[in-house]
Amino acid sequence: MSVPTAALESSICAPLPVLGQNVTVPLVTGGEVTYAALDYAASAPALQRVWDDVAAYAPYYGSVHRGAGYLSQLSTDLFENSRRTVADFLGCRADDQVVFTRSTTDSLNLLAAAIPADCQVFVYETEHHASLLPWRDAQVTYLNAPRTPAQAVESLERALADRDPYGPALVCVTGASNVTGELWPVKELAAAAHAHGARIVLDAAQLAPHHPVDIAELDVDWVAFSGHKLYAPFGSGVLAGRADWLQAAEPYLAGGGASRKVARRADGGVDVDWHTTAARHEAGSPNVIGVYSIASACKALTEAGFEGLVAREQALVGRVREGLAEVPEVQVLSLFGDDAPRVGVISFVVRGWNSSHFAAALSAEYGIGVRDGLFCAHPLVRTLLGSDPQDPGECGAPEAEPGERSLNAIRVSFGAGTPDEHIDRFLRAVSELVREGARWNYRTEDGRCVPDRGAAAQV
Numbered sequence: 001m002s003v004p005t006a007a008l009e010s011s012i013c014a015p016l017p018v019l020g021q022n023v024t025v026p027l028v029t030g031g032e033v034t035y036a037a038l039d040y041a042a043s044a045p046a047l048q049r050v051w052d053d054v055a056a057y058a059p060y061y062g063s064v065h066r067g068a069g070y071l072s073q074l075s076t077d078l079f080e081n082s083r084r085t086v087a088d089f090l091g092c093r094a095d096d097q098v099v100f101t102r103s104t105t106d107s108l109n110l111l112a113a114a115i116p117a118d119c120q121v122f123v124y125e126t127e128h129h130a131s132l133l134p135w136r137d138a139q140v141t142y143l144n145a146p147r148t149p150a151q152a153v154e155s156l157e158r159a160l161a162d163r164d165p166y167g168p169a170l171v172c173v174t175g176a177s178n179v180t181g182e183l184w185p186v187k188e189l190a191a192a193a194h195a196h197g198a199r200i201v202l203d204a205a206q207l208a209p210h211h212p213v214d215i216a217e218l219d220v221d222w223v224a225f226s227g228h229k230l231y232a233p234f235g236s237g238v239l240a241g242r243a244d245w246l247q248a249a250e251p252y253l254a255g256g257g258a259s260r261k262v263a264r265r266a267d268g269g270v271d272v273d274w275h276t277t278a279a280r281h282e283a284g285s286p287n288v289i290g291v292y293s294i295a296s297a298c299k300a301l302t303e304a305g306f307e308g309l310v311a312r313e314q315a316l317v318g319r320v321r322e323g324l325a326e327v328p329e330v331q332v333l334s335l336f337g338d339d340a341p342r343v344g345v346i347s348f349v350v351r352g353w354n355s356s357h358f359a360a361a362l363s364a365e366y367g368i369g370v371r372d373g374l375f376c377a378h379p380l381v382r383t384l385l386g387s388d389p390q391d392p393g394e395c396g397a398p399e400a401e402p403g404e405r406s407l408n409a410i411r412v413s414f415g416a417g418t419p420d421e422h423i424d425r426f427l428r429a430v431s432e433l434v435r436e437g438a439r440w441n442y443r444t445e446d447g448r449c450v451p452d453r454g455a456a457a458q459v
Contacts, residue, residue, distance in 0.1 A: 012315060013308030016300065017048035018231065018417030025367045028440050028451045033367035036422035040229070041178055041345045041413035042371055044209060046293075047231040053296040054234065054289055064286045065257065065279075079288045082295035083278070089298035090223055090240050091214030097243040099278045100236055100291050104205040105130040107224035107239035108172070110281055111201055112138065114249035119168040122159055122198070124152070125379040126179075126335065131172050131203045132379070138170075145383045148336055149185040153192050160196035169198035175207030179377050179384070179411070181317075181345030182336050183211070190219045201241070205229050209415055210313060210343035212306050215241060227290055231416065232297040236290030239281075247276045255283035301416070309416050313344045316414055316423055320346055323427035329353075329434050333384040333409060344418070347375070347411040349385070350434060355408040356449040361438040364451045366429040368422075371411040381409055 024032040037045055057078065062071030064079045083098045092098065101107045112134035115121070121135040124143045132142075141159055146152035156171060163169060171193045176183050186202055193200040201222040204213050208225040215223055222241030227234060251258040251274055258280050261273040274280050301309065321338075324330045329351040334340060350358050359372035374381045387407050412426060441452040 012311040013305055015312070015419055016231075016304055016309075016416045018045040019048060019051055020045050021417070021419070027367060028364040028453075036366075036368045036425055038412045038414055038418070038422060038426055039369050039371050040209070040415040040418070041181075041206060041375075041411060043228045043233055044231045044415055045417055046233055047297055047300050047417070049300040050232050050293050050296045054293050057292060058289070061289065064288050075288050078292055079286055082291045085295040085298050086238055087240065089213075089302065090238075091216045092240055093216050095243060096215065096241050097246060097278045098238060098240045099246065099281050100286065101224075101239055101281075102235060102287075103130075103228070103237040104128075104203060104224045104226040105134075105237075107237050108201070108203065109134045110239055110252045111170075111222060111224070111245075112136075113252055114245045114281075115170055116168045116245070116248075118165075119170055120163055121170050121172065122156065123172045124174075125383070126177065127172065127174055127377065127380070128178050128203065128205070129376045129378070130205070131174060132377075135172070145335060145380065149188070149340075153185060153188045156189060157192045157196065160193065160198055166197070169193075169196070171198055171200040172203065173200065174203045174205075175213065176210065176343045176345065177335070177377075177380070178206045178345060179347050179375050179380050179409075180334050180336075180340075181206070181342035181347075181413070182334065182340045183207075183342060186220065187218050190221075194219070199242070206343060206345060209301075211310060227294040227297070230294060230297045231300070232290070232293035234287070234290035234293040236287050236294055238294065246278075246281060250274075251283060252281040253283040257286070258283035304416070313415060316418060316420075317342060317344055317346070319423055320412065320414075320427065324348060324430065327431055327434050330430065333381075335380075335384070344414040345411065346413070347381075347384075347409045349409050350430075353434075354449070355410045356444075357438070357442055358433065359410050360442055360449040360451065361433055361440070362426070362429055364442075365433075365439055366425065368426055368429055370426075371413070373408050375409070375411060382407070385409070 023035045025035045026032050060071050060074055062075040064076050087098050101110055108130055119138055121138045121140045123132060126145045143155050143159060146155055173189055174184055175186055190200045199221040202220045204223050204225040207213055209230045213223060222239060224239050226237045258274055259272050260275050263271050265271055324332055331349050333347045349355060355372045359370050362368040362370055442449050443452045
């Protein structure tokens with residue numbers, strides 16, 4: 001998969017309105033500044049359109065399915081229409097199911113619970129933990145980090161060809177790395193999987209907010225993503241794709257909504273007739289507001305023109321990479337090389353800096369929010385940093401003191417709502433911190449690097 005650039009240059013659109021654009025935060029050095037939210041890869045701000053749609057619906061909130069009242073009927077229609085909106089957004093095939101979950105993690109754990117008992121799972125060590133860890137009860141083959149897209153396809157083909165016994169198999173792969181932002185060759189990997197009798201699930205958590213995802217065009221079997229990364233932070237996610245394994249599996253959660261009929265047996269037990277639709281795995285009261293917010297975000301991105309959004313984001317990616325390249329102390333992390341297409345997610349380290357210290361200074365002295373740590377992708381970041389698996393460092397909890405080397409990186413991420421000014425301020429701040437040092441002293445507190453109040457640095 002690649003991001004076209006030249007053909008899109010003329011279609012760049014303005015950033016979409018998001019909540020929090022005018023929020024001001026205090027600086028440790030004095031005064032306040034408008035907050036620059038550059039941590040979209042963790043959770044993107046809500047689109048203003050999503051917030052307005054949710055606010056307009058909220059007074060009409062009611063129970064979903066089976067309620068006779070007007071608000072229940074309206075909410076049920078809203079819920080099921082949202083399912084159709086998401087299916088259209090993902091280019092679902094006619095017989096695909098859209099199951100609403102809590103998140104990408106929840107979606108992939110649902111699928112892990114639904115795979116056949118003898119299924120073999122193939123997953124790259126480069127995956128986010130949401131894709132790496134749910135398969136504990138299956139026979140799992142972890143593939144080494146590839147260094148080119150072609151190598152990714154070749155290693156998968158070898159692994160699938162060598163599997164023994166030759167039974168059902170599932171490949172799990174990201175669409176865009178949550179660490180490097182690099183796009184993976186999803187269509188080619190899907191073709192390789194299908195050629196060897198395997199199925200494939202796409203973790204689109206970092207892809208769907210930045211790039212169109214079409215299940216039929218990519219020829220993947222399932223897609224999983226989270227609302228909170230798609231500008232809809234109301235606690236819902238999606239698993240969309242083939243229905244057969246989902247219909248054959250026991251419900252992910254047993255309870256109301258998943259069952260069509262429950263009856264007592266003569267021996268005192270209970271017989272249950274489970275739904276064969278998406279409801280089979282949606283037990284409990286649905287999060288109708290979360291689901292509606294995802295549908296609203298899908299509509300907003302589509303109506304804004306995804307090509308224009310992609311074009312603008314690619315311009316920002318180019319600006320960030322060029323700016324960071326001007327600072328010799330900065331090393332941008334990459335699996336596939338500098339020319340690899342990527343979304344607005346870039347991780348880097350700064351020579352001579354503890355990554356947590358650097359991120360803390362960006363926040364405290366410049367009002368810029370980024371992420372530091374291992375980004376819930378420990379094996380990948382360790383591979384990129386050339387570290388030993390036993391080296392210290394945890395996801396979001398660095399152990400090194402300010403000034404000491406740390407097994408962590410800094411991640412800047414942005415998207416449809418990012419103003420140009422935030423990118424410019426970030427690049428100026430990186431250059432100033434590297435050139436002049438922090439203006440404040442910092443200390444480690446509860447595993448986080450924080451300003452030492454009342455202790456300005458001598459610079």
